[in-house]
Amino acid sequence: MFDSMSNDGNNLAAAIVTTIRDVVGEGDKVLHEPVFRGNEWACLKECLDSGYVSSVGEFVSRFEEALQDYTGAAHAIAVVNGTEALHMALLLAGVEPNDEVLVPALSFIATANAVTYCGAVPHFVDSEGESLGIDAEKLRDYLASIARQQNGICLNRHTGRVIRALVPMHVFGHMCDMDALLAVAEEYGLVVVEDAAEALGSFRDGSHAGTRGLFGILSFNGNKILTTGGGGAILTNNATLATKARHLTTTAKLPHPWRYRHDAVGYNCRMPNINAALGYAQLEQLPVFVENKRKLFARYHDAFSSMPDVKILQEPAGCHSNYWLQTLMLAPDQAGQQETLLEYAQDQGLKLRPAWELLNHQTPYSDMPSMPTDVAEALQQRLINLPSGADLGGDHV
Amino acid sequence: MFDSMSNDGNNLAAAIVTTIRDVVGEGDKVLHEPVFRGNEWACLKECLDSGYVSSVGEFVSRFEEALQDYTGAAHAIAVVNGTEALHMALLLAGVEPNDEVLVPALSFIATANAVTYCGAVPHFVDSEGESLGIDAEKLRDYLASIARQQNGICLNRHTGRVIRALVPMHVFGHMCDMDALLAVAEEYGLVVVEDAAEALGSFRDGSHAGTRGLFGILSFNGNKILTTGGGGAILTNNATLATKARHLTTTAKLPHPWRYRHDAVGYNCRMPNINAALGYAQLEQLPVFVENKRKLFARYHDAFSSMPDVKILQEPAGCHSNYWLQTLMLAPDQAGQQETLLEYAQDQGLKLRPAWELLNHQTPYSDMPSMPTDVAEALQQRLINLPSGADLGGDHV
Secondary structure, X not given: OOOOXXXXXXXXXXXXXXXXXXXXXXXXXXXXXXXOOOOHHHHHHHHHHHOOOOOOOHHHHHHHHHHHHHHXXXXXXXXXXHHHHHHHHXXXXXXXXXXXXXXXXXXXXXXXXXXXXXXXXXXXXXXXXOOXXXXXXXXXXXXXXXXXXXXXXXXXXXXXXXXEXXXXXXXXXXXOOHHHHHHHHHHHOOEEEXXXXXXXXXXXXXXXXXXXXXXXXXXXXXXXXXXXOOOEEEEEOOHHHHHHHHHHOEOOEOOOOOOOOEOOOOOEOEOOHHHHHHHHHHHHOHHHHHHHHHHHHHHHHHHHOOOOOEEEOOOOOOEEOOXXXXXXXXXXHHHHHHHHHHHHHHHOOEOOEEOOOOHHHOHHHOOOOEOOOHHHHHHHOOEEEEOOOHHHHOOOO | OOOOOOOOHHHHHHHHHHHHHHHHOOOOEOOOOOOOOOOHHHHHHHHHHHOOOOOOOHHHHXXXXXXXXXXXXXXXXXEOOHHHHHHHHHHHOOOOOOOEEEEEOXXXXXXXXXXXHOOOEEEEEOEOOOOOOEOHHHHHHHHHHHEEEEOOEEEEOOOOOEEEEEOOEOHHHOOOOHHHHHHHHHHHOOXXXXXXXXXXXXXXXXXXXXXXXXXXXXXXXXXOOOOOOOOEEEEEOOHHHXXXXXXXXXXXXXXXXXXXXXXXXXXXXXXXXXXXHHHHHHHHOHHHHHHHHHHHHHHHHHHHOOOOOEEEOOOOOOEEOOOOOXXXXXXXXXXXXXXXXXXXXXXXXXXXXXXXXXXXXXXXXXXXXXXXXXXXXXXXXXXXXXXXXXHHHOOOX
C-alpha cells in the first residue's frame, strides 16, 4: 500500500528519475528494445538461401510449431501483425456487422480498431486495479442492467444490437482473471477472444495467455517481448477453426494446382517466411527474455520499495508474468504529477510513457457505447511505463 | 495473327511443352522464383545489427526513396502487402461504404477484396485483348447507358449508388491504355486508383505504372518481379494525400512524445524495416530483372513464332513492359485445349497457370453488378502463364 507521505511534484519526479537511473544506468533509454543475441543471423541467412522468403516457407511452419509448443495452444497461425490477428479471430468467432463487442477502455486502440474492421461496434468496459484487465464483477452487474438473453444470444436492451463477444486484453503482459471473465461470458453467451498481444510468455494458473478463449492473439511488433519485425499469431485449440483461419488469411483460395477460385472474401495476411525466420530465432530465447524481465522487475521493485508515493506493478496472484512493460503506479494523491514526471524524464533522456488515453475518450470512439469507466480513468492517470528491454535485466548489465 | 491450321489437343499440348522446354530447360519449373544475387544478405545483416527491424527504421525510408526515384512518383509509402496498399489507397481516395468501384473482371481477387474492405461494392467491367486491361471505349458506352451525373458525382441509375472510383489493373505487368481510361474517368467524375501490383518496372509513354492515377499501388509478394517477403507500396504525386497515407497506416496516431491519441480509425500496416532491407537490395537489381524478363520474352516469342495455334503476348504499343508473367495465348479455336495443356504440363513438371477465374463468376462476387464481360471470358479461356523467373532469361541460362 501507498504511504501517506508525499513529495511535491518536481521533487517526486527527480526522485523517481534518480531511482530509475539506479536500475537502468545512464544514457538515453527507450521503453523497449529488441535483443538479437541468438540464431537470428543464421536463420535469416538460411531463409534467404532457401529462396523462400514469402508466405510459403518452412520457417512459418517451424515458428508456428514452436509457438504451439511454448504456449500449449493446439494451433498457431502466424500473420502479418497482431491487429490483423485480432481482426481475423473476431471474424472467425462469428462477429458480424452491427454486432457489439465488449472491449476494455484501457487498451491500445488496435483492440477497438479490429472490432471496427468487422463492421461491429466496440462497447467499452471498465478495468480492475490488480491485473489492469476487465473487471469481471463490474461487467456482470453491467450486463445484468443493460442486456437480455434471447435464444442464447445476448442483446443490448438499449441499442437492440447483439452483444457477440468479449475481448479480455492482458495489459503490459499481466493476465486478466480469465476464470472470472469466462464465467461471465458463459452466463451471457459471449464468445471470448483474448487480446494477448502483450502477453507472450505470461501464464496464469498454468495456462498461457490466449489459450482459454475460443481464440487468442499475439503480437510480435518491434516493441514486444520478441519480434518478427512485424507480425502476430492467432491461437486456438479448435482444429476446425484453425483450418478456417488458414483459409481466410490466404485469400480463401480453394486448393487446386492451377485454378484460382475463392469461396469467400478472404484476406492476404499470412506472415512472410523471412519474418518467421527471425521469430523462430527469437522464440528460442524467450525463456531468457522472460527471466531477464522478471529480474528487471525485481530490481525496480527493490529500488522503489522505500519510496512512499509510488509502487511497481506486480503480477496478479496465480500469474507468472512476462513483465513486458514495467509499470510504475503513482499513489492516488500523486496522479496529478504524471505529466510533470513525463516531461522531466524526457528532458533527462528517459522515454517513459503513460498508459494509453482511454478508448472511450478517443476521437473515433467517443460516441460508442460504454459503461462508466471510473477505475480505468483513475488508473490511466497513475500508470507510467518504465524502460523495459530484456537486456536491462540481464546479468551483463 | 493466328494461322488457321491447328493440331488436336494432345499434339498441341505436347508441342507447346516441348517448345517451353527449349526455352527454360529441363527439370521442375514453377511460374516465378525470386532471384537473390545482390546485396540482400548485406542489407538484412545491416538491418539486424542496427537493432531496428520493425516499423521505424532507416531501410523503410531508403526503400521508399529508391521507389520514388525509380518510378518517378513523388511519394511512395511502403506497407505490408499490395492488398492493404489498395485498401488504404481506396479509403484515401474517398471510397465510402455503399459506393461502387469499377474493377476489371479479369484480375486477381485482391482487387475486388480491397473494395469490399472499404464497405464498397465492386462493379465489374470488361477487358480488351491488347493490354488485357479495362476496355476504355466499352466502359464509356456502358457508363452512358447506366450512369448519370449529379453535381459532379457519378450515380448508377439502376442501384442508386455512387460510382466513386475506377481501378485499372495492369495485367501480368502490361499497362492499360491510361490515356483513354483517364479520359473516361474525367468525363464521369471518377477517381482513378491504379492496381499496379504486377507492374513494377513497366512504363507506358514514359510514365511508370501507378503514377498517373490519384494513387497507384505496387506489390512485392514472393511471386512478384522483386520481393520483400511480403509487402506493397502506395504511390501518389499528392503531398497531402501522402501525409494522410502515412498517418492512416500508422494507427492514425497524433504526433506526441508520449501521449497515445488517435484522430481516426487507423490501420497498422507499415512495412517492417527487415522487409524493406530485403526490398532495397532487390530494387538495386530491378533493371537487370526487367532486362532478363524482356530477354525471356524474346526467347519465348522466337520459339513459338512458327506455331500456328498460339502466340506469345507482347507489350502494347507505347509500353516498355516488365513482362512479369510471360503469357501464351491460345488461338480462339483452341480455347478448349486449355485444361488439357495445363494437365499435360503439370505431369511434365511444368507449373503453368491459366488467368484467374473472372471475378464476377467467383462465389463472393457473383451477385455484384457487372457489365457483360464477353472479351474477358474469351481471354480467360485462352491465356496461359509460362515459367517467368528472371533467372530464366539471364545470360547464364
